Amino acid sequence: MKGSGSRPQRVAEEPCVPARRRLSVLVTAQRPSRQQRQGRYVPESMKHPARMLPAIAAHVITDYTGPGELVLDPMCGIGTTLVEAIHLGRDAAGMEYETDFAHLTLRNLRHAQAQGATGTARLVCGDARNIATVFAELRGKVALVLTSPPYGSHTHGHVRSGRDNGGGKIEKTNHRYSTDPGNLAHRGLDELLDGFGRILAGCTQLLQPFGVVAVTVRPIRVKGELIDLPGRVTETAERAGLVLTDRLVALLCGLRDGGLVNRASFFQMLETRRARDKGIPACATAHEDLLLFQRTTDLNTDRE
Numbered sequence: 001m002k003g004s005g006s007r008p009q010r011v012a013e014e015p016c017v018p019a020r021r022r023l024s025v026l027v028t029a030q031r032p033s034r035q036q037r038q039g040r041y042v043p044e045s046m047k048h049p050a051r052m053l054p055a056i057a058a059h060v061i062t063d064y065t066g067p068g069e070l071v072l073d074p075m076c077g078i079g080t081t082l083v084e085a086i087h088l089g090r091d092a093a094g095m096e097y098e099t100d101f102a103h104l105t106l107r108n109l110r111h112a113q114a115q116g117a118t119g120t121a122r123l124v125c126g127d128a129r130n131i132a133t134v135f136a137e138l139r140g141k142v143a144l145v146l147t148s149p150p151y152g153s154h155t156h157g158h159v160r161s162g163r164d165n166g167g168g169k170i171e172k173t174n175h176r177y178s179t180d181p182g183n184l185a186h187r188g189l190d191e192l193l194d195g196f197g198r199i200l201a202g203c204t205q206l207l208q209p210f211g212v213v214a215v216t217v218r219p220i221r222v223k224g225e226l227i228d229l230p231g232r233v234t235e236t237a238e239r240a241g242l243v244l245t246d247r248l249v250a251l252l253c254g255l256r257d258g259g260l261v262n263r264a265s266f267f268q269m270l271e272t273r274r275a276r277d278k279g280i281p282a283c284a285t286a287h288e289d290l291l292l293f294q295r296t297t298d299l300n301t302d303r304e
């Protein structure tokens with residue numbers, strides 16, 4: 001494929017894109033996560049420790065694909081990317097390592113179809129490090145990969161305070177994906193990134209020309225130390241044959257009356273307070289970095 005003349009219709013469609021869609025800040029948390037899912041996902045979905053906000057998925061899918069195109073999430077959790085894709089008339093494919101979450105994805109997809117979602121979906125439960133083989137028939141067909149790596153289980157989960165459980169200790173639930181050490185969430189950061197790199201390399205083989213890989217990720221604090229996870233993911237993606245073509249902000253806080261509405265979790269606020277107690281002027285993260293990549297080979301060819 002050579003030159004911008006052969007570029008898919010996306011460029012031709014540009015003039016129709018509303019101005020707000022050209023801005024680098026996505027207003028995606030006007031409603032809290034629970035409200036965004038209510039009636040749209042089965043209630044058990046809340047058990048997953050780290051779901052993507054449905055509004056983030058819907059925004060990205062609307063912006064980077066057209067109806068009928070294929071959206072892939074190699075680490076699909078309870079299926080947010082897939083559900084929002086089929087509601088928007090896109091087709092979807094996903095992989096998830098954990099059987100329980102894969103079942104929840106299936107239930108969420110069936111629920112979406114019962115509500116009138118028109119896209120088709122396919123799902124495989126397994127290790128996405130093999131995704132290029134598992135989905136070999138999708139080679140060259142994926143318009144958008146939208147995913148988020150598992151990380152930071154210390155900031156995940158639900159909390160029952162002493163007030164809720166009759167004065168007992170604070171209880172944390174749903175903060176782990178499973179006890180399976182094979183889940184990349186349970187590996188150290190270097191191993192997690194190595195596995196994520198293999199997954200991205202596999203997805204890259206499935207992309208259509210000028211397809212987009214979108215990764216949501218945020219900086220994390222481990223024992224007070226700030227880890228630039230978006231930076232590490234960018235390096236990982238570059239080693240997998242991708243190039244960073246944009247870096248946006250998806251809000252996790254609301255906007256109301258000219259101010260921000262805090263939607264940070266109990267654990268995020270606790271972590272921030274602990275860092276501040278140590279003299280580190282930390283803030284609770286109120287946005288996801290949305291990293292957008294394309295294949296190095298597509299862009300090089302385009303410049304010829």
Ligand SMILES: C[S@@+](CC[C@H](N)C(=O)[O-])C[C@H]1O[C@@H](n2cnc3c(N)ncnc32)[C@H](O)[C@@H]1O
Pocket residue numbers: 048050051052053074075076077078079080081095096097098101126127128129147148149150151177182183184185195
């Ligand atoms: C951050 S969560 C994704 C959540 C998802 N975006 C959603 O909204 O439900 C990352 C997921 O990756 C899964 N995972 C971990 N290692 C994996 C692997 N090797 N292959 C596929 N999925 C994996 C985890 O079980 C977890 O559900």
